[in-house]
Amino acid sequence: MRHDYVLKLLESGERLDGRKLDEFRDIKIEVDTIERAEGSARVKIGKTDIIVGIKMDLGEPFPDVPNQGMLRTGAEFSPIASPEFNPGPPGEDATELARVVDRGIRESECIDLEKLCLKPGEQVWTMFVDIHMMNHDGNLIDVSALAAVAALMRTKMPELEDGKINREKLKEKLPIKHIPITVTVGKISDKFLIDPTKEEEQVLDSKLMVAVMEDGKICAMQKSGDQGLSEEETSRMIDLAIKKSKEIRKLL
Amino acid sequence: MGMKSKEKMIVEGKRLDGRTPDEIREIEMKVGVIPNANGSARVSFGRTTAVAAVYGPRILHPRRLQEPDTAIIRCRYNMAPFSVDERIRPGSSRREKEISKVTRLALEPALFLEKYPETVIDIYIEIIQADGSTRVTGINAASLALADAGAPMRDLVVGLAGGKLDDTIIIDLCGKEDNYSVADIPIAFLPRKNEITLLQMDGQLNPDEVKTIVKNVLNAGKKVYEKQKEALKKKYHK
Amino acid sequence: MTEVRKIVLPGEVLGDSKEKKSGYGTFEEEGGVISKFIGIPKETHDYISVIPLSGVYTPKRQDKVIGFITGVERVGWVVDINSPWLAFLPVSEAVDEFIDLKKTDITRFYDVKDVIYAQVDNVKRGDIKLTMNTPVARKLRDGITVKIAPSKVPRLIGKEGSMINIIKDKTNTVIRVGQNGVVWLSGEGVKKAIKAIKMVDEKSHIIGLTNEITKLLSD
CATH class of the missing domain: 2.40.50 (OB fold (Dihydrolipoamide Acetyltransferase, E2P))
Structure with missing residues (x-):
């Protein structure tokens, strides 16, 4: 069967598409693809294809952070993207995806949220980061996270006229402070790999997602998969993620 | 229909975006944009962009929904949250549910389904960006996706809207025109015999105006049909 | 162009x-x-x-197909043949010897995950029966399968097997092509052979494809 073959290949350090274990597929970043959004980007890594659109709106801040703008990240596994997806509210995986991407943006302090406060305790800007999937061939988190930061970097805030949003006039860019890059490292037997396809994901033992800042600091992590990791493995996976994040960062 | 505009929407025979009344916006069509799907296409009319994917025919679960002598069609029209100015909350609205239904009915007459008993053909339409005429843009994308999927068809399905703005009959309404129009008539048809499979209207028109709009849309739709044919052939002429 | x-x-x-x-x-x-x-x-x-040029596989009587066993029932096996419907392989069409179904665990013949090369015996609406009672039918072991558009199978085989024979010879690989678009491969040159098969799948409509394939395999 195909799975067994993919597994056998990976265990011997090879991949069906001929890539090295630590090699990304082709990465294409397109920005400003959605004119009607305040910011947008479409990222393709191999056959995985994701659009992120940013909408800005006015809202009331959370009471515990009355002087900060708000970030809301959503993801839908659109049935358009894969034969296994069904219409309906986001499931576990879509929710995890949105939360991991959100965490990378939030914890890196990507956006200076205090600059998005209009009236403390009353009115702040809300950024809606919507992850829209077009085609699923694995590694959704890295692709979504990259599309999210690429879209945020292009986002322009609409002008306020008498307290109302005028979306025809976009001016200032979002106050960007840091850019997190998320790299997922997969593990199978004693091998580590980057950018798994959907087929490869099905045979992985475990995955570690690592969000890395400009200076190599780590700002978010998440382990998934049903097998455990040793301390030594964890540290090697982190090192690999940091190394690969530098390559990705150059593309932005 | 919509709001009343204080200003004129058509000045000296030109529309807001400089088009003449019977002019269609720039059309772009591409077939085979979603590798996972059996068939797919992206269609843009100006700033309105729809992507459609077809999955199937595949076995339908649960069993009680199966038809013993034919495939059934399921259709979902969905707008991306960032497709319009005010973000849309994910999840189907009543509007999206109705459009899903009329879209299915617009496409069904074009399909031979009897060869695929107990199965379903899923048609998913995503409006990535909306600037008027979204349902007919979605129908054009679905028509291409079905042909690309190798579904047996009687004909392609062409979608185009017509309407009345100020005192003028127009074709292919953009978002703003839609808001301020006197009436809006989205139409889908099978071009070989000009068989109409979707016809909706809101607004107020006299019967002659309705007939003129239908005639104009069928006429201008030939151009959309040509674009569909070109896009399908282009997939194999790279 | x-x-x-x-x-x-x-x-x-x-x-x-x-x-x-x-x-x-x-x-x-x-x-x-x-x-x-x-x-x-x-x-x-x-x-x-x-x-x-595209479309799902619709089974026809006497088609040779490659299927995956997905279920074992009392009197036979459920087989995925890459069509909208699952097929069924009855024990009587798969095993020559007499079997007492009450006492025999039929998974010793075929079990879930096994890959078979079989023939379509009968099609009635969504009800598809397979048979192994044909000389070429067998269980396929130790290989890998790939899928192509079923409509492109004739092109992959070529006139009197010309295309598939080139791929077999140049890659030193055993290949079986099911009319349902499933291709099974085994041998040392599997990766190269898959590359060639994918090329046929993507470019089946061009003239001079055989030359392009020969070129690809000679590199």
């Missing part, structure tokens, strides 16, 4: 039904023979037909 075969589209009128009959992939309406598919038209003395 590469030279391409003529392509027709759904709804396209291909001829007069008084002169030629409607063959596969076409229908007749108001005196015309009309295409149902995007595909390549074929005209014979009597018929106009269209070979689709």
Whole structure:
């Protein structure tokens, strides 16, 4: 069967598409693809294809952070993207995806949220980061996270006229402070790999997602998969993620 | 229909975006944009962009929904949250549910389904960006996706809207025109015999105006049909 | 630009039904023979037909298919044959010896995950029966399967097996092609052979494909 073959290949350090274990597929970043959004980007890594659109709106801040703008990240596994997806509210995986991407943006302090406060305790800007999937061939988190930061970097805030949003006039860019890059490292037997396809994901033992800042600091992590990791493995996976994040960062 | 505009929407025979009344916006069509799907296409009319994917025919679960002598069609029209100015909350609205239904009915007459008993053909339409005429843009994308999927068809399905703005009959309404129009008539048809499979209207028109709009849309739709044919052939002429 | 075969589209009128009959992939309406598919038209003395360029596999009697066992029932096996419907392989069509079904665990013949090369025995609506009672039928072991568009199987095989034989010879690989679009491979040159098969899948409509494949495999 195909799975067994993919597994056998990976265990011997090879991949069906001929890539090295630590090699990304082709990465294409397109920005400003959605004119009607305040910011947008479409990222393709191999056959995985994701659009992120940013909408800005006015809202009331959370009471515990009355002087900060708000970030809301959503993801839908659109049935358009894969034969296994069904219409309906986001499931576990879509929710995890949105939360991991959100965490990378939030914890890196990507956006200076205090600059998005209009009236403390009353009115702040809300950024809606919507992850829209077009085609699923694995590694959704890295692709979504990259599309999210690429879209945020292009986002322009609409002008306020008498307290109302005028979306025809976009001016200032979002106050960007840091850019997190998320790299997922997969593990199978004693091998580590980057950018798994959907087929490869099905045979992985475990995955570690690592969000890395400009200076190599780590700002978010998440382990998934049903097998455990040793301390030594964890540290090697982190090192690999940091190394690969530098390559990705150059593309932005 | 919509709001009343204080200003004129058509000045000296030109529309807001400089088009003449019977002019269609720039059309772009591409077939085979979603590798996972059996068939797919992206269609843009100006700033309105729809992507459609077809999955199937595949076995339908649960069993009680199966038809013993034919495939059934399921259709979902969905707008991306960032497709319009005010973000849309994910999840189907009543509007999206109705459009899903009329879209299915617009496409069904074009399909031979009897060869695929107990199965379903899923048609998913995503409006990535909306600037008027979204349902007919979605129908054009679905028509291409079905042909690309190798579904047996009687004909392609062409979608185009017509309407009345100020005192003028127009074709292919953009978002703003839609808001301020006197009436809006989205139409889908099978071009070989000009068989109409979707016809909706809101607004107020006299019967002659309705007939003129239908005639104009069928006429201008030939151009959309040509674009569909070109896009399908282009997939194999790279 | 590469030279391409003529392509027709759904709804396209291909001829007069008084002169030629409607063959596969076409229908007749108001005196015309009309295409149902995007595909390549074929005209014979009597018929106009269209070979689709895409679409799912629809089983026909006597087709040779490659299937995956997905379930074991009391009297036979459920088989995924890459069509919208699952197929069934009855014990009586798979095993020569007499078996007491009450006492025998039939998984010793075929079990879930096994891959088989079988023949379509009967098709009634969504009800498809397979048989192993044909000389070429067998269990396929230690290989890998890939899928191509079922409509492109004839192109992959080529005239009298010309295309598939080139791929087999140049890659030193054992290959079996199911009419359902599933291809099974085993041997040292599997990766290269898959590359060639994918190329046929993507470029089946161009003229001079055999040369391109030979070139790919000689590199």
